[in-house]
Amino acid sequence: MPVAFFERFTDLTWVEVLVNILDILLVWYVLYKLITIIKGTKAVQLLKGVFVVVIAWFVTKQLGLTTMYWIMEQVLTWGFLAVIIIFQPELRRALEQIGRGKLFARSSMAEEEERDRLVEAVTKSVGYMAKRRIGALMSIERETGLSEYVETGIPMNSNLTSELLINIFIPNTPLHDGAVIIQQDRIAAAACYLPLSESPFISKELGTRHRAALGLSEVTDAITIVVSEETGAISLTRNGDLHRNLPPEEFETLLRKMWFGPVPEPQAASKRKRGGKKNG
Known part of the structure; x- marks a missing residue:
């Protein structure tokens, strides 16, 4: 068997080898894009359920569990229609993006949209609190882990939204003292102690x-x-540098630059036409 399998590939021409490699790469790329589409949706949990059913089908077949194997086979046979019905919103969204030619560009677009959402949420909450002189302290994790400081506070593991950030720092509430620590796109903990x-x-x-x-x-x-x-007053610190008394627009620009790196010129210009000048 292994010898025959090896001889099958030795008989291929270099063109056929390249075509097979391209075929495999395209399959993996399509699967990757499909995963990015369903990421963060209920389809992820449903796919885990399908994966468990497939494993159960294989195990029952190997163990000779006739009745259970028949049940699993029926589930897989008719499950295709169930998957179409259950995944209908995700499938419709994928087809719409194919129609608009955006399926393969979605990953970078979604990432950019998420970055904009995070910066906007933090900027909106900071602007609200600055106008009302509500004291706040927020730390955003980057390469160096902040787990030891997360452990000193109250675990939250919540979606990062401006409303939640504002609510945390309202005076005389249980979580307003201490720092909020943000990890990726989530509020990891509040009321944390910093050195x-x-x-x-x-x-x-x-x-x-x-x-x-x-x-x-x-x-x-x-x-x-x-x-x-x-x-x-709004301030930003990083690597021992303190930027004090930042106007809202300058704060947003500096935060974006520190958090995600420099913004390309065309995008920066389109996002900040209202200011009349670009803040560095």
């Missing part, structure tokens, strides 16, 4: 929130946002 900077060069007018933000930036590459309770 205070012991630098003698910090201005005396800066309070505990700013010292905590600088302290974390000295030991990690995290981005930390501070809203002053006394003045409503």
Whole structure:
């Protein structure tokens, strides 16, 4: 069997080999794109269920469990129609994107849309709190893990939204003291303790929130946002650098640059026409 299998491939011409490789790569690429389409939807859980049924079918066949094998076979035979019915919204969305020619561009588009959503959520919450002088402290994890600081707070593991961020820092609520830590696109924990900077060069007018933000930036590459309770001023720290008294538009631009890197010129221009100039 192995010899015959090997001889089958040795008889192929180099053109046929390239065609087979291309065929395999295309199948993997299509599967990858289908996974990106259903990612974050209920279809993921349903696919796990289908996977379990397939494994059960194989195991019952190997063990000779006749009745169970017959049941699994019926499930797989008629399951195709059930999958079409259950996955109807996802299939319709995929077909619509194929019709618009956006199936293969969806991954980068979805990633960019998610980045915009995250920056907008943080910017909106910070702007709201700055106007009302609600003190806030938020740290965004990057390459260096912040798990040890997450453990000092109250676990949340919630979707990152501006409404939730604002609600956390409302004065006299259980979670308003301490820092919120953001990991990827989720609020990992609130009321976390951050290390205070012991630098003698910090201005005396800066309070505990700013010292905590600088302290974390000295030991990690995290981005930390501070809203002053006394003045409503917005500050950003990263790698030991403190950017103070940032206007909302400049804060958004700097946050995006720190979080996701420089924005391409055409996109930056299209997103910030209202300002009249591009903030670096």
